[in-house]
Amino acid sequence: MSAFARSRWVEEPAHVRDCSAMPAGFRHAGIACGIKDGAASGLDLGLIVADPPATVSAARFCDSGVLAAPVVVTRERCDLHAIRAVVANSGNANAATGEPGIEQARRVQEAAASALRLHPREVAVASTGVIGVLLPGERIAAAIPALAGLLRPQGAIDFAHAIRTTDALDKHVSVEVMLPSGTVTLSAQCKGAGMISPRFATMLCFIQTDALLRAHTADLLLGATVKRSFDRISVDGQLSTNDTVILQASGASGVAVEPETEDELLLREALDAVARRLALRIVADGEGARRIGCVRVRGGGEETVARVARAVANSPLVKTALFGGDPNWGRIAQAIGAALPGSAPLRFDIAIEGVTVARDGAAAAFDLGALVAAVAGDEVLYEIDLPGEGAEAELFFSDLSYDYVKINAEYTT
């Protein structure tokens, strides 16, 4: 995929451009080890290794009360600032699997550490797929030596395939970033199409760069980036049990990015653009999705705008209207009202694709034909103004289609 081709909602910084090269110091691989039985692609186990021992990293996880075993193991047993390798599988989330699930995740972690001659605390594990089925750790551990043998500098495509579940769109990006101190490469592989909600990442995303970063800088950059990208999307409002985002910086480019420099600022912009592009890609690939919506809410306090944005983005009525190309702004008004009980009469304005459809809480005169044409596009912008100054929230969401139902009614335990 091109990193900056399709959405008006992704900035295209001048110092960032698509490339086919991968960041120096990294190797990737993917293999089929039989976790997904009968799946078309077959690839279901992926591995990333950063060769330089001085690699730094940062990580973020979802905050569900039901955390998958790989999240628990990575969070509790890894040095999150020094992750050298990531083993990730699809076809099985290893969530709600209790102590046996933890043991299987550790077995995978240890098998990878052994094959790569690393300490287990340097190996992160991640899983995605069906919840509640014990991970076949023995089978995975047995496949790891062969997987390690497939590691190569251009292996990211295989890795990206191996972490897919219901994803239809490719989610691999590689860009070069021109910094004052030199050029670095930034690459990311991501998965996510369902169980996607704005309360953090709800997906897997692995980001590599050959920039030379301090661990603290990696952590700051990742935290800021996640807030502007994966935190702002919703396919179905359903927070996952397995979300994991890991940034690794190998330093292999020799380009040092020092704190509070122009280098840091520009790298952050690049990271931001890549993560935002991938986040939108997840929304575009939302299970069964045809169109992407963006809701921007302004006015009132931080909590108010966030609550309204989520209510609109997660409303099945708004989502089906988006799918149907129906400029039914009454459903936006309903979602606003439901999000802010007791606030009637509420003075709000709503604009769809720049056309004001409601002003001061009531219908405005508008050209229905023009609006119908505007909502027939791939991306639809909903702007909501509430009384008061200040806060603003933005959220990207997919529509709700027949295919979402089909995928989720037939995607079996």
Added chain:
Amino acid sequence: MSAFARSRWVEEPAHVRDCSAMPAGFRHAGIACGIKDGAASGLDLGLIVADPPATVSAARFCDSGVLAAPVVVTRERCDLHAIRAVVANSGNANAATGEPGIEQARRVQEAAASALRLHPREVAVASTGVIGVLLPGERIAAAIPALAGLLRPQGAIDFAHAIRTTDALDKHVSVEVMLPSGTVTLSAQCKGAGMISPRFATMLCFIQTDALLRAHTADLLLGATVKRSFDRISVDGQLSTNDTVILQASGASGVAVEPETEDELLLREALDAVARRLALRIVADGEGARRIGCVRVRGGGEETVARVARAVANSPLVKTALFGGDPNWGRIAQAIGAALPGSAPLRFDIAIEGVTVARDGAAAAFDLGALVAAVAGDEVLYEIDLPGEGAEAELFFSDLSYDYVKINAEYTT
């Protein structure tokens, strides 16, 4: 419809039985006045009148921040303890219509008062249908004299038809209630299929009885009943702008129901059974619904169990699994976790139709074949036990089907 035919979740008190009679003192009517253009049934305006001047009443409304004009007018301009008449229309919600919407609602209220020789404060108005389109108050007002001419003791079926929108199932119930002091009749007409969420009624329901009640008793009875029925259902998690429930007691049976008597207790049971039956009927008629789910959450505090029950009932992943007859309990676990962030590791048990599928937060051994057969029925029970004692929440919800998408992608502004 039979009041007590189809759900194991509705009690059938021995002192309550179906009847075709209507409560004495009430007349109903329905007419087509062209609000719904092109609709098949045509009926779109309904009227209820309680003839005895001593009629008492009680009412409840939704708490949306975007309240429809009829809700505002009824709440602010009626004597809610002495409602004699109700005018209700379908095809137009008169919500998000600003001051002109209020004026149209008042015009309807005044036209009905004039035709019935009542004071406007004795006439409640209610609307359901598309949001954001001004109610054609003049057209409705012009139709009211003819509508009043159609009022008759057996007119409830016409009234019930006139308030339908996407409803496919009939929602009219009439029962006789054997009280120690005598027999009274209880009748209710209800509508609701979409924009249905557990935070109160999210529908229209009009209940009549010929019991002789004090206004305070009517209010207490209605409040308690709503909490156990319309407060506990979700079709799509979307709180409406127009919800209205009105109970009217004409006293025409001469059977007085005094506070804190066996009469009151038994009438409350009857009201409860009728409201619960109608609430489940709304869920069964949830737009496109094939199956009803019931989630019961036990353990922990009141807020915890309510939050978990709503998360499960509103999850599109759980709803599509219910539709697909898929016993995918992993999605229940995901919803529990999402509802209780930061609580990992959470020890929960899940049973589906009495089969324990997860214990202490992890998969339990179970007979998949038996479970698949159990979830193929019309009603599926999900029981969740959380750590701790005490609280319990129960919620009824519909599945999410192709037809929900179809109805909502094609139901036009």
